[in-house]
Amino acid sequence: MLEQEENINLLQKELISFQPEQIDPILQTAINEVIKPVSYDESKVQQWIDTICESCMKQLVELQKPLKYIVTCTIVQSTGAGFHTTHSSYWDLENDNVVQVIWPNPNSKDENNSHMVCVLTAIGMTL
Amino acid sequence: TNKIVQITLDEFSIMSAQISSPPTYDKRPSNKKITSVILSVHGDVFCDKTLAYESDQASDLTKNICDTVKNKLRDLHFPQYKYIVQVFFGEKRNHGVHAGCRCLWDKSTDSFATVTFSNDTIICTTTAYSLHQK
Numbered sequence: 001m002l003e004q005e006e007n008i009n010l011l012q013k014e015l016i017s018f019q020p021e022q023i024d025p026i027l028q029t030a031i032n033e034v035i036k037p038v039s040y041d042e043s044k045v046q047q048w049i050d051t052i053c054e055s056c057m058k059q060l061v062e063l064q065k066p067l068k069y070i071v072t073c074t075i076v077q078s079t080g081a082g083f084h085t086t087h088s089s090y091w092d093l094e095n096d097n098v099v100q101v102i103w104p105n106p107n108s109k110d111e112n113n114s115h116m117v118c119v120l121t122a123i124g125m126t127l
Numbered sequence: 128t129n130k131i132v133q134i135t136l137d138e139f140s141i142m143s144a145q146i147s148s149p150p151t152y153d154k155r156p157s158n159k160k161i162t163s164v165i166l167s168v169h170g171d172v173f174c175d176k177t178l179a180y181e182s183d184q185a186s187d188l189t190k191n192i193c194d195t196v197k198n199k200l201r202d203l204h205f206p207q208y209k210y211i212v213q214v215f216f217g218e219k220r221n222h223g224v225h226a227g228c229r230c231l232w233d234k235s236t237d238s239f240a241t242v243t244f245s246n247d248t249i250i251c252t253t254t255a256y257s258l259h260q261k
Contacts, residue, residue, distance in 0.1 A: 083217030
């Protein structure tokens with residue numbers, strides 16, 4: 001009986017909280033659709049950012065969870081300059097979470113000629 | 128036992144009604160307030176305006192700024208507010224950098240602020256979001 005209750009609680013929690021495993025593929029698809037085939041182009045970057053953010057937001061809303069979302073996208077042209085991004089938050093430890101995707105994946109060994117780095121962050125917070 | 132349960136349920140509904148009323152304007156951290164917090168932290172960290180980018184220090188500096196801004200926002204003691212702080216710290220080398228953000232939230236209670244500091248070798252952008260929790 002106790003086990004059943006625990007299972008139900010876990011299911012309920014999954015329905016209302018931000019699950020990184022669900023969100024990661026959404027972010028990856030959004031980036032791959034817009035940026036993977038192209039090279040850095042100053043005149044189009046802002047458009048790419050808008051498209052990525054909007055498509056992510058649309059898919060997050062379709063999950064129909066009672067959450068507020070923040071999606072941030074940064075695109076940096078790679079010239080060997082160093083940069084750091086940090087994130088700090090004061091929130092509900094159990095249900096709120098953040099997913100960050102860096103493209104191209106620093107661990108992958110594929111050759112990449114797009115001369116840019118994209119950092120996409122999605123944050124989900126309970127109402 | 129039924130009576131006791133009934134009373135507790137009523138108390139609970141009163142509590143939740145009190146908690147879910149939206150905050151008045153003075154109980155909300157406004158854009159100006161958040162901006163002034165970030166500006167003060169930037170002022171302390173970048174007091175030497177000619178600070179040069181050093182890769183071994185950059186990581187610690189970024190984390191420092193991020194945590195300090197978050198702690199200062201938390202110390203403002205606005206009830207039921209959550210905060211998110213993001214810092215972008217980069218070296219300037221005549222390359223393009225663009226950032227964008229989309230938020231899905233309650234426009235009347237939630238807000239954000241961005242401050243950018245730049246000199247010849249550094250660019251540092253700090254963004255802080257404040258969200259109300261019912």
